[in-house]
Amino acid sequence: MSYGAWIMLTGSLVGVTCGIVGCFLILRKMAMLADAISHTVLLGIVLAYLVSHSLEGIYMLVGAGIIGLLTAFLVQVLHTSGVQSDAAIGVVFTSLFAFGVILLSAFAGKVHLDVNHALMGEITFIPWNTLTIGGMNLGPSAVWMLGSVLLINLILIFLFYKEIKISSFDPAMASAIGIPVMFIHYLLMSMVSITTVASFDSVGAILVVAMLIVPGATAYLLTDKLIVMLVISAAIGVIAAIGGYYAALIWNISISGSMASIAGLIFAVTFILSPKHGLMAKLIARRSIVAEQS
Amino acid sequence: MWNELLLTLQDANTQWVLFGSILLGVASGVLGSFALLRKQSLIGDAMAHAALPGICLAFLLYGTKSIGWFLVGAALSGLLATYFIQAIINHSRIKEDTAIGLVLSVFFGFGIVLLTKIAQSKNGNQSGLDDFIFGQAASLVGSDVKVISSVAIVLLIITFLLFKELKLFTFDRQFAKGIGLPTGFINALLMTLIVSAVVIGLQAVGVILMAAMLITPAIAARYWTDRLDRMVIVAGTIGALSGILGTILSSMASNLPTGPVIVLAATVIFIISLVFAPNRGLVSKGLKLYRLRKRVARETVLQTMYDLAEEASISNQSMLFTRDQLLTRRRMATRMLDKNLHRLSREGLLNQTDGKWGLTAPGAKAAYEVTFNNRLFEIYTMYEMRFAYLQLAANDAWEYYEIPSHTLNELMELMAVHEHTPQLDPAHFAKGEKYYIANLESNDSNKRKREVKSS
Amino acid sequence: MNPVKVSNVTVAYDRKPVLQEITFDMPEGKLIGVVGPNGAGKSTLIKAILGLIPTASGTVDIYGKPYKSQRKLVGYVPQRGSVDWDFPTNALDVVLMGRYGHIGWFRRPGKKDTAIALQALDKVGMKEYASRQISQLSGGQQQRVFLARALAQDATVYFMDEPFVGVDAATEKAIISLLNELKAQGKTVLVVHHDLQTVKEYFDWTLLLNKRKIALGPTEEVFTIDNLQKTYGGRLSFLDTQLDPSHVVQS
């Protein structure tokens, strides 16, 4: 495959993986918790490196998974001890992130992790960093990592689809019929964590948030079916990734930034023009009601 | 170490940075309090992220680094982001958290795009715009600090002058509107104040961590007071303290970035407040809960003894009860029951004979008081709306003798209606006499120990 | 055996009791209305029975066993406002959620479940709306979907929290005939109800609740002005204006 094709494949995998998980975050009103996790994952990566002295994907996944769950857990703890939830999220993610940055600077000589890289990703380097097993070049390791995480997420969602669905829609009913709502919550948070860390390398922390939230929010304006929402969201993730790549080529700008901007553009258009829930549709509906009455 | 510290502090640049961090801490602490109480903490986060494209555009338009234009650009794009968030919430089914995350990440992404554009331009590498992402307090120079400080002081003065209006608006927007305050204007003003506080902090603390400057001192202050005016002062102080600690600590070690250290300092103060603050802190709450549990356990045993005695007197049975009888009447942990039975008998309130427990004369009096108090509280909770004027907070202690006498009478009447009035007069049943039913003829609250007719 | 036996249940938030030593047996095969002022603990009672909130003391038995082992016997209709109706799903899907408790982990609702769900929708007069998105249903229709979901649970005891709030007259009639049908099948239904005017007409039994159990019994025995006064705090000025005497049992 060509250099550009690998980048587009990586971006698309990010789009699909984030797009799918993101839908559940939006429906459960946890978008900002995902934002928090995408920041604190930095700490997980740094700690994983300091412990394992390796930049292997698996250590990063474990480190980020643990810190992601810790973030969700700390937010929960603060919330139950009386801190309002938005402030709880704000305090937890800023302090863990600050701690991560301090560790990074303190061990700057030893860690081959660049903060800018962590934040903005370096998708342009992705194709060079390949996975070789037994002398065989299997392509970029990021593709393998994203592919595995996507597969894990899909399997988990497939297995627990109805549990996730009912505990998102009606948690009281869910626990009345015996579904462990807390378990489902932490399951989703784990999915967010590993998704974030897998996407981290290519798009960076903040843009993971864009890919988690924007496609899902757009899909939410286009359909009233959960399964369709997941598909549309994944598709928008891919379109944003590929569109972002070409836009970046044309204007010679950051690929990840351009992906987020394209995603934002798609949302803006949908927000105005969506046939069901768009601004225009609402205005027209209001007009016709007024017209009928007069 | 102290010498080192003194040396550091004599450095003119450090002094500037220190001065800037203090004023910044005060301004963001004060304005963060309003954001927190309006449950809009994370909008500050969105404003900070959204400032990035504004700063970049200012640079692209103006051509060189200029703190003044940066502030203007950042403020405008921060306000635009706030407007978008509101519009998305108001005009679609998308909820607040999603709207914030969406706007935040797209603005930031666009900012990164502009940043790469600038980096390629001829004077891009000297822009220092990267500093805005993580903050670079050490790179602040005197002229930057002058701008930052003047803005901070203006913010503080406006807040001080309009404190009354802002306070009313924060607590009760509807009411503020009702008495004729221009709420639309105040909302816009408050948003502008918050965005300005965010913007002046960007260079020192950075886009990502700026939210902490708004949230953490404010939420820490929440633990020390319930009043907005004091909260604002405490939050400002905590902000300043974090600024001082962060600046000094990071200037003493190489490689320690100032912004994150300021944020961690604020977090440490928050944790200390969360744990140790009087009244609202976890330790104090835990102690209160422990005392409450102890008291409730003791009262439960006494009240159960009373309940049993009351029932027994009607059916003319013995007033001595076994442990099992107590447990059947009210389910409780056996360990707790045993502990309290023995404690009460040590206090001389209970008597044990042949494995049966009975109230002594002082015990009967205590049991009556406890039962009366608790039953009255139950009645109060049933008609809370009606007695709202008592203004009891959720966890205030309930003592009947602190209730105004006309209210007490009303409650006692209701207690009688519900046949919940304690029926046994302690003075008599402890002597083993039976059938002493207290009557309710006397409504005088000072004569709670009512005269008793023996039947 | 009694479908539901509540003994000595106390629920408290911090120190404040919300339910005080509630003890009662629900008779089998009856429609039981629960009335009481706002904040009386009506929703809390249902949640405590369903184990959704911890109790400070007391026990609840469903047909002689703890709730955990009897989940399949119980159907629940929460307050309509407790969920987000913008959730992307359709009416049939929501009703199918009633089957989840029977299906178990890792399996999908099958043909049989779909048939049951469709039948439940038919019973509430919503069959044509099966594939309608829930965000496009009216308040009354949403309530019917919730009822259909409870029917799909195929339970023997039902708990419904304010099913009549915010519904149109047609839906109210439909719900009532459904309740009577359930009763005819020998099922027990406990309904939190807010409209005192219709209590006498709708319910065989009435539970008057205000933090404590004020009274439970056949409606014609317990739904008296006296008990209502006790429940609503003696301030009957509000009852006087709201309540036509003919709707109350005269004692």
Ligand SMILES: Nc1ncnc2c1ncn2[C@@H]1O[C@H](COP(=O)(O)OP(=O)(O)O)[C@@H](O)[C@H]1O
């Ligand atoms: N999570 C909670 N924390 C504290 N108090 C609560 C909570 N939920 C309910 N309450 C209180 O419990 C009481 C009963 O509430 P509820 O059962 O909803 O009443 P009802 O359904 O009868 O209107 C109210 O006073 C309410 O304020």
Ligand SMILES: [Mg+2]
């Ligand atoms: Mg209720």
